[in-house]
Amino acid sequence: xxxxxTDMPVVIKGAAGSPGRTDLTDQALPPxxxxxxxxxxxxxxxxxxxxxxxxxxxxGAGAVAGDDDRPTLKDTLAxxxxxxxxxxxxxxxxxxxxxxxxxxxxRYGVDVEVEAxxxxxxxxxxxxxxxxxxxxxxxxxxxxxxxxxxxRDSEIxxxxxxxxDKGSMDLEASDHYYDPETVPxxxxxxxxxxxxxxxxxxxxxxxPVGATWQEAxxxxxxxxxxxxxxxxxxxxCPYWARHFNWNKPTLAxxxxxxxxxxxxxxxxxxxxxxxxxxxxxxxxxxxxxxxxEACPTGARVFGNLLDPESxxxxxxxxxxxxxxxxxxxxxxxxWYYTD
Amino acid sequence: xxxxxKLTLRAILPILAAGLVGAALFAQDSxxxxxxxxxxxxxxxxxALQVRERGPVLEENxxxxxSDCHDxxxxxxxxxxxxxxxxxxxxxxHGGGRFWCLTCHSExxxxxxxxLKQQPISFDEPFLLCGQCHFQRQRDFFLGxxxxxxxxxxxxxxxxVCTECHNSHDPQIKPRKPYRPPQxxxxxxxxxxxxxxxxxxxxxxxxxxxxxxGEHAEEHGAEEHGAEEHGAEEHGAEEHGAGxxxxxxxxx
Numbered sequence: 001x002x003x004x005x006t007d008m009p010v011v012i013k014g015a016a017g018s019p020g021r022t023d024l025t026d027q028a029l030p031p032x033x034x035x036x037x038x039x040x041x042x043x044x045x046x047x048x049x050x051x052x053x054x055x056x057x058x059x060g061a062g063a064v065a066g067d068d069d070r071p072t073l074k075d076t077l078a079x080x081x082x083x084x085x086x087x088x089x090x091x092x093x094x095x096x097x098x099x100x101x102x103x104x105x106x107r108y109g110v111d112v113e114v115e116a117x118x119x120x121x122x123x124x125x126x127x128x129x130x131x132x133x134x135x136x137x138x139x140x141x142x143x144x145x146x147x148x149x150x151x152r153d154s155e156i157x158x159x160x161x162x163x164x165d166k167g168s169m170d171l172e173a174s175d176h177y178y179d180p181e182t183v184p185x186x187x188x189x190x191x192x193x194x195x196x197x198x199x200x201x202x203x204x205x206x207x208p209v210g211a212t213w214q215e216a217x218x219x220x221x222x223x224x225x226x227x228x229x230x231x232x233x234x235x236x237c238p239y240w241a242r243h244f245n246w247n248k249p250t251l252a253x254x255x256x257x258x259x260x261x262x263x264x265x266x267x268x269x270x271x272x273x274x275x276x277x278x279x280x281x282x283x284x285x286x287x288x289x290x291x292x293e294a295c296p297t298g299a300r301v302f303g304n305l306l307d308p309e310s311x312x313x314x315x316x317x318x319x320x321x322x323x324x325x326x327x328x329x330x331x332x333x334x335w336y337y338t339d
Numbered sequence: 340x341x342x343x344x345k346l347t348l349r350a351i352l353p354i355l356a357a358g359l360v361g362a363a364l365f366a367q368d369s370x371x372x373x374x375x376x377x378x379x380x381x382x383x384x385x386x387a388l389q390v391r392e393r394g395p396v397l398e399e400n401x402x403x404x405x406s407d408c409h410d411x412x413x414x415x416x417x418x419x420x421x422x423x424x425x426x427x428x429x430x431x432x433h434g435g436g437r438f439w440c441l442t443c444h445s446e447x448x449x450x451x452x453x454x455l456k457q458q459p460i461s462f463d464e465p466f467l468l469c470g471q472c473h474f475q476r477q478r479d480f481f482l483g484x485x486x487x488x489x490x491x492x493x494x495x496x497x498x499x500v501c502t503e504c505h506n507s508h509d510p511q512i513k514p515r516k517p518y519r520p521p522q523x524x525x526x527x528x529x530x531x532x533x534x535x536x537x538x539x540x541x542x543x544x545x546x547x548x549x550x551x552x553g554e555h556a557e558e559h560g561a562e563e564h565g566a567e568e569h570g571a572e573e574h575g576a577e578e579h580g581a582g583x584x585x586x587x588x589x590x591x
Contacts, residue, residue: 130484133485135512135514135515136517137517137518138517138518138519139518141518142518154524154525157521160521176520176521177521177523178517178520179517180517181516182514182515183515183516184514283492286491286493286494287490287491287492288488288489293489295487296487296504297504298485298486298488298499298504301483301484301488302492303483303493304492307493309386310483310492311482311483311484314482314483315483318482319484337484339479
């Protein structure tokens with residue numbers, strides 16, 4: 001009942017590097033697949049797999065775009081087979097960035113630059129807001145949207161400025177739709193809330209596919225191409241910092257910021273979650289985040305928590321600081337202080 | 340001399356000593372720790388900051404360089420405190436009437452400001468002048484917790500000087516219209532403004548406390564299910580603007 005096996009010498013390969021066993025005869029082996037010509041079906045299937053892998057590799061590596069800027073079949077396949085950012089090799093990341101640049105050029109007609117600047121060693125970012133100085137102008141909200149290529153139709157805004165009653169820290173009783181003639185309104189103070197890049201992030205813990213993680217410089221990032229859109233992270237975040245693209249994002253060509261980062265402000269697709277990344281495309285190059293630059297009152301303080309001479313360290317060491325929802329043990333890297 | 344008032348050296352020595360110490364304390368160049376003879380000395384304590392030059396902005400406003408007119412010839416130097424016939428578009432609010440122009444502007448060299456001891460201070464470094472009185476703010480300014488930082492969070496720091504945000508003649512920042520509010524998500528209504536409810540004792544004005552809480556509690560109950568929207572204008576009308584002083588955030 002043993003099937004007719006090939007009369008070629010059978011070598012059972014061991015683990016990588018080991019020569020395997022050559023002492024076993026045909027009879028000792030379990031029945032193998034019948035042969036097709038001189039090649040066993042097992043070998044034939046393996047060959048097919050190798051061919052497919054080679055094909056995908058060829059497709060993914062350095063394909064040139066078509067003449068009319070439409071994504072090529074190669075690019076589409078590579079898009080489909082794209083691996084998780086943290087698992088890609090440096091070469092794969094390079095190829096992916098180039099492919100994304102072609103994609104965005106095709107989609108928007110704008111020469112978008114996608115980078116993957118790594119974290120600066122010895123840097124962990126921290127942010128603080130002086131609530132004596134914040135007047136609720138919302139200039140930070142506007143600048144953030146101009147910098148980070150959010151969808152304009154569904155009006156995704158990473159920063160939410162809460163108008164709070166003085167004397168209470170009840171965030172649930174705040175109003176972020178305020179629109180008085182002038183701000184600040186008497187009896188109110190203003191709390192801008194954005195992603196706090198928690199050290200113990202509940203969103204990272206809740207992601208079922210590992211599409212979001214914390215980088216070495218403390219920023220919690222999302223691989224938009226890995227996100228499946230389940231929105232568990234949105235439920236997990238206590239600061240309402242995560243936003244979802246319910247629709248295909250609308251972004252006019254003239255409003256696009258062409259300097260983007262893979263983990264930051266590159267244009268997103270429908271069905272993925274996004275959030276503030278402390279402007280990773282700016283801060284990893286030494287620039288200040290867009291919200292910081294836009295604030296007219298200078299209420300924002302940003303810097304490296306590991307540098308004892310930094311402004312953010314001075315705030316933490318000398319000012320009365322507090323964090324939101326401290327009791328949830330998220331350990332946010334965003335503080336609020338008063339003069 | 341009477342017997343009761345013998346002015347011996349021994350008797351007046353303590354008085355002399357006190358007088359000398361007093362004179363020493365109030366001398367121009369004092370040994371009081373922390374007091375600076377020259378405002379520039381404060382720069383030694385902190386990291387060097389890059390600033391943006393004020394010259395171009397001041398030229399745009401039409402006055403700078405001031406020595407074009409104030410060269411001592413065309414316009415005489417007149418230190419008498421008076422109301423000026425020119426520069427009348429400037430209303431000096433700063434100081435509540437205690438200041439006049441030459442408090443801060445140099446009498447001799449109008450292209451510079453002057454410290455309290457008449458040392459010249461450049462328009463590019465007004466923090467040296469302002470910091471003479473606003474020393475806490477100045478310290479915060481140098482350490483990054485006051486004022487607008489520009490440029491980079493590492494390496495050389497660039498900062499906007501005081502006069503880029505504050506009008507030195509009327510420094511208090513005025514309220515302004517905010518950028519428009521976010522749109523309500525499709526399918527949602529904004530939550531009823533429960534923030535009108537004031538639950539802290541100090542938020543309830545005078546004897547009308549109960550009335551207010553009662554009124555709000557009623558509204559809160561009715562709007563629980565989103566029947567009505569509280570607009571911002573309604574909220575504004577409920578503010579007791581007359582009695583309330585400006586909040587602490589309004590300081591300059």
